[in-house]
Amino acid sequence: MSLAIKAEHISFSYAKDGPRTLDDVSFEIKEGEYVALIGHNGSGKSTLARILAGLISELDPNASLTVFGMEYDKEHSAEIHSKIGLVFQNPDNQFVGATVRDDIAFGLENRAIDPSLMDAIILESAASVGMEEYLDQAPENLSGGQKQRVALAGVLALRPSLLILDEATSMLDPKGKREILALVRKMRKENPSLTVLSITHDVEEAVESDRVLVLAGGKLILEGKGEEVFSHRELLEENHLESPFVHELSLALREEGVDVEPTLSEEGLLEELCR
């Protein structure tokens, strides 16, 4: 399978000779994969997202970054950007239109999409996030969750191959969170080649992903499937991270002398306890 992202020796400092926000980070993400990137506050997660989005381009000379097989340089950056969709944390900061329709149209206009096709694309992407009834609403009449769905619709309208979610659910209430995650799941089902990189604090979301990357102090300290990554509980704790609830509970039960296996599966733990 071909690679969506191949990052090698990515290092970056905001100030010249300042501390390294990212320190020799290398990883690969395959096309169609759903990868969760977790890390403590200040671990470099958002900086990595900015680099992938092309908002930061001055990388260390040893660094190499290719996206969909293209070197991330001046020559290819426009084409790479056309394949990436970004949704950020704050629903208010990324709503640029006067109405939902305008907001979704913004990206399409930027890409000079044929205006005669636009209405249909806008309607389709609004419908795919359940916001087709709100096309003429202004942002102040929408909840945070609805605004994030519009942000997602705006990104979807451009048919990205790589979707980067930078803590896209962290300002939402539990219902809003669930809706966004369900939408991402639906999008991947409809388009299995869509690659998703989700930067998140939500370890319960990370469990659902295909693979988890863990950043700490600018370094990639763990990578693998959820079960593998969350088995390194002490290392995660040292780096301000926690294990998913079910895993913590299975370990706490063992400490109490209850005979269960460490697990990430709620169903598995319930079955074991009811055997």
Add this chain to the structure above:
Amino acid sequence: MPIEFEKVSFVYEPKSPFRHDALRDIELLIEEGVTTAIVGKTGSGKSTLIQHMNALLNPTSGRVKVGDFVNSSVKKERSKDLFSLRKKVGMVFQFPEYQLFEDTVEKDVAFGPRNFGASKEEALKMAHEALLRVGLDESFFTRSPFQLSGGEKRKAAIAGVLATKPSILVLDEPTSGLDPASAEETMLLFEEIKKEGTTLILVTHDMDLVLRHADKVVVMDEGKVVKVLPPEELFQTDLSDYSLDMPKVYAFARKLQERGWQLDMKDVRDVPGLAKAIKNGRRAS
């Protein structure tokens, strides 16, 4: 200092087609020293309620008493001294880091004390104290707030509210967007501040936080206060009417109970507590 709501209603844009009744006939006493959580789905009136506590909003009808400060629908009844009210009632709004604006961290934190009349030197001293308190050492004082990481920004913003030494602290989703350890650290800080005599009011969707930190929970729905009770009682009832989540420990316990387990949840507030309850629990055979 207690806060008392007496028949408070609030209407947004009363004379327009967008009229919205955000609060309806609120009768509520928030006691001093009792950590009170205010919960309810988005749009239930939580934010409107807390904005009455430091007179950012005046009631459309009724009266709010904060200590001896009166925030009333009747202009003549309203206390004038907004400065001292806002000094007493500190608000940490959601994602406060988006409100940092000065060019150095210390100036940003000193803004509050300056605003409430402290001299430049006094205000800086108070700012430094508050910054050390939240765990930002001297090396942060003269840095730009915009060079800090998300977690550090949050701490700086909290320091800005603590610098004025409020006696009531209203926290709107204080831990969202923080990594688990920083969230824990932040709540420990607030617990310490509580021990020194500050009353905490917590507005949140995070029921794990409510279970661990609140003494009392106020449930809001469609602008009304529908329940006031301790968290362990709230989570024994059906919460789906108010679209509240269960804390994770209760959600798991409920699944065990559905499969015939008997668990004593009285003292369960976290994962180790649930593990103990399961160890001491029984399965009906």
